[in-house]
Amino acid sequence: MEKKQQPGKRILMSALGVVICGVSVGMFKHAALGVDPFQSLMSGLDAVIPIHFGTLYVIANLLLLAFALAFDRRKIGLATLINLFLLGYIAEFSQSCMARLVPSPALGVRFLILALAVVIMCLASAFYFTADLGVSTYDAVALIWSEKQSRIPFSVCRVITDLVCVLAGVALCLAAGFSLRRITGEVGIGTIITAFFMGPLIQFFNIRIARPFLCGRGKTEP
Secondary structure, eight states: OOTTSSHHHHHHHHHHHHHHHHHHHHHHHHHTSOOOHHHHHHHHHHHHSOSOHHHHHHHHHHHHHHHHHHHOGGGOSHHHHHHHHHHHHHHHHHHHHHHHHSSSOOHHHHHHHHHHHHHHHHHHHHHHHHHTSOOOHHHHHHHHHHHHSTTSOHHHHHHHHHHHHHHHHHHHHHHTTOOHHHHHHHSSHHHHHHHHHHHHHHHHHIIIIIHHHHHOTTOOOO
């Protein structure tokens, strides 16, 4: 199927995918059991750089955008722009909504929110990956690496980049003097789950749901 076919469906998948990813980030934060690996890095940066989180998110993504532009401009598109300028603010809004809807959740509820956040984020990522109208600047790093080094599958590249983000996030939080309890709220079991399983889960949803949704049942090539 040509990339230009199904433009309406691709735009819908791309826009909704990024927006829903932002919602899932807010859910991760409200669960306070560890955010996804890139957000753990952002939490560390937020701890040492005293500016608004939404603005900091834009700046960090502009740096990653420069990387994507240098190595593979095909990864830049509608989803990239939505992610770059809106995802940080969507995450903040989502977290505030969750705080009003589920104030002071019990531990069991927090684990439920975390599980939903993981599934939602991976499914949403699969949708905008498949739409092929650009990916987030962070997602582009693992995608470009896996394509440049064809012997290494995307899932492995994603696990490695996620682990680097987690380690950097922890180091920055420690440098900022965060307590162990506060660090585990940012880098916890949710971070570990996503670091090791987000890549494979995205690939699973890509094959099982996103590609068939775009191409039709029984077809897997967009």
